[in-house]
Amino acid sequence: AIRINNSISLQNISEFSNVIEVSTLENRQGNVFRVKNDGSIEVLLPTTDLVINVYNILGQRLKTIKPTSTIVRLNEAGDDTRLPNNQVYIIVAGEQRAKIILR
Numbered sequence: 001a002i003r004i005n006n007s008i009s010l011q012n013i014s015e016f017s018n019v020i021e022v023s024t025l026e027n028r029q030g031n032v033f034r035v036k037n038d039g040s041i042e043v044l045l046p047t048t049d050l051v052i053n054v055y056n057i058l059g060q061r062l063k064t065i066k067p068t069s070t071i072v073r074l075n076e077a078g079d080d081t082r083l084p085n086n087q088v089y090i091i092v093a094g095e096q097r098a099k100i101i102l103r
Contacts, residue, residue, distance in 0.1 A: 033098040
């Protein structure tokens with residue numbers, strides 16, 4: 001803020017922008033969560049004792065999955081509980097969390 005004649009004039013430090021740039025990790029075999037090109041989500045678990053919870057961006061739990069295998073596939077074609085596209089989801093499995101955007 002700049003004071004001129006007892007009035008305060010505010011200046012922008014930079015121009016306004018609605019562009020957000022994000023760098024993400026490469027989708028490698030070792031990652032716990034993988035999103036495939038068809039919109040399906042693969043969760044790799046160390047044990048079947050963990051429960052997978054899927055939340056929306058408001059924190060409302062949408063799904064709870066008790067796995068029978070260490071590889072769990074969500075949102076596959078033909079899945080009657082598919083998650084809608086154009087949404088952000090938070091998937092929690094044990095101590096691991098991922099924010100996923102389905103397009």
